[in-house]
Amino acid sequence: MSFAKAYSGMKGAAARALILGVCGLGLAGCDTLSSLNPFEKDTSYKPEIVSNLPAEEIYNDGLARVQKGDFDGAVTKFSSLDKQYPYTDWARKGLIMEAYANYEGGFYDEAITASRRYLQSYPNTTDAAYAQYLMASSYYDQIPDITRDQEKSERAILALQELVQRYPTSEYVADAKKKIQVASDQLAAKELEVGRFYLQKRNYAGAINRFRHVVSRYQTTRHVEEALQRLTEAYMAMGIVNEAQTAAAVLGHNFPDSPWYKDAHALLTKGGVEPREDSQSWISKAFRGVPQVGQRTG
Structure with missing residues (x-):
């Protein structure tokens, strides 16, 4: 019986055993199987060897693409430095620029990821503060209006506060403090919106809880005046007169000219x-x- 006929009647393990048996008789018996390699007899095939471009050339190409507004292309160039020149200063520079190009291109999640990688790999370098600033700004630029979930606002505040605490002499601190104030104002506005809703529904306990958050956490925002007035209203509705009087007195002491105090x-x-x-x-x-x-400084 020929090999072909024997093999055609077998399946699975039996067929594999027959092949191994034939090959065991000598290398010549496996010539047919070796023809499965499409390049064996094709003398024209030559494996392509790609040589790395100089790191400086790749980096400068990335910079040029940034200047042209081709941020997607710039990201590709900068990210390739880590692949082609790992553990070098060019890889480090490429990573911070990758974060920057992603941020400028509006690829905020990618910018956050690249910035976090930089901080993990190079926490003590001169660009670490900038990486933290890029990460915080990426969260900040995604802050939605007060009708939506404010997770990005909270993350922005945390990242900005970390920048101020870890890099107090950084040139980015002044802007970070301004952004913290804006993001805090946003969170206070959200708490007020929910509190007003509860107040309208006569859920006074729920309303007080929301206004309390504004007074306790965001008292340097412009929304604290309304929060104190709403506390006065909610406490009076519940018959807790002492707290209503206190809320109004604190409002009058700190903001005597406020229409909310009136x-x-x-x-x-x-x-x-x-x-x-x-x-x-x-x-x-x-x-x-x-x-x-009105009393803040710095």
């Missing part, structure tokens, strides 16, 4: 009481020694 004062007067601060109230303690919007 509303709070009128509300208390209608209820037959006046603003009066209880020093043991959480509201009074929250404001003790903390500069307000």
